[in-house]
Amino acid sequence: MFNDLSESLKRAVFVFLAVMLFVIALVQMGRELRVFTTGFLYQDQPIPLSMNGQLTVLHTCEKVMSSPYSKMQPTVQIVQISESCKSYASRILEKTPAFSFAHLIAAQAYFNLEDYEKSLASVALSEKFAPGPLWLVERRIDILIKITATHTEFIEDAFSRDITRLLQSDRGAEFLSDRLYLHPTAKPIVFGMIEYQNPKLQHRFLSALRRVAS
Numbered sequence: 141m142f143n144d145l146s147e148s149l150k151r152a153v154f155v156f157l158a159v160m161l162f163v164i165a166l167v168q169m170g171r172e173l174r175v176f177t178t179g180f181l182y183q184d185q186p187i188p189l190s191m192n193g194q195l196t197v198l199h200t201c202e203k204v205m206s207s208p209y210s211k212m213q214p215t216v217q218i219v220q221i222s223e224s225c226k227s228y229a230s231r232i233l234e235k236t237p238a239f240s241f242a243h244l245i246a247a248q249a250y251f252n253l254e255d256y257e258k259s260l261a262s263v264a265l266s267e268k269f270a271p272g273p274l275w276l277v278e279r280r281i282d283i284l285i286k287i288t289a290t291h292t293e294f295i296e297d298a299f300s301r302d303i304t305r306l307l308q309s310d311r312g313a314e315f316l317s318d319r320l321y322l323h324p325t326a327k328p329i330v331f332g333m334i335e336y337q338n339p340k341l342q343h344r345f346l347s348a349l350r351r352v353a354s
Contacts, residue, residue, distance in 0.1 A: 194236075194239075222249045222252035229249065238269040240265075240266045247260075256287050267302060268298075271301070278312070281319065285330070289325045303337075307334075313348035
């Protein structure tokens with residue numbers, strides 16, 4: 141009897157936790173989707189004068205453009221969001237041409253708009269003005285791999301340099317391996333670049349690749 145009661149209690153707790161997680165997920169989805177309904181990304185607002193204000197604008201653009209919920213929006217709204225973020229990044233760059241993060245947001249916006257040449261140019265400028273830190277390298281690699289997965293003619297020297305930077309750490313090697321797992325058609329190009337890395341970096345990448353595949 142007590143065993144039956146214990147099992148029933150366990151099931152009840154499990155169901156309760158599952159429901160709570162589902163509710164939390166819905167709340168998060170609601171927060172994400174509300175971003176799309178605000179006027180912030182649908183009209184040209186004045187660019188903040190402070191660096192913190194500009195970072196807030198750029199981070200908001202990054203969050204919205206990379207959100208999995210963006211795929212739930214009509215194509216016309218996705219285009220509008222990307223156009224707005226491109227405009228914000230361009231106007232910030234008029235004031236601060238060496239702002240690497242703004243070049244990165246422009247690259248993501250151009251990618252969403254399928255203007256791959258301008259996306260690559262923006263990635264190259266981001267790399268030029270701020271080769272590091274690692275989080276910037278990861279974001280650039282993410283865009284480059286998605287482009288090369290289907291457009292092999294769009295290759296930049298910045299790609300090879302960023303790969304070298306990624307492979308300096310286990311985290312970077314695993315990030316690269318994970319992205320190649322998601323975009324396998326980019327493997328031949330990336331593998332070709334890794335052939336020119338030193339043996340230590342090659343070994344680190346292959347070890348990470350095996351971990352991701354297992």
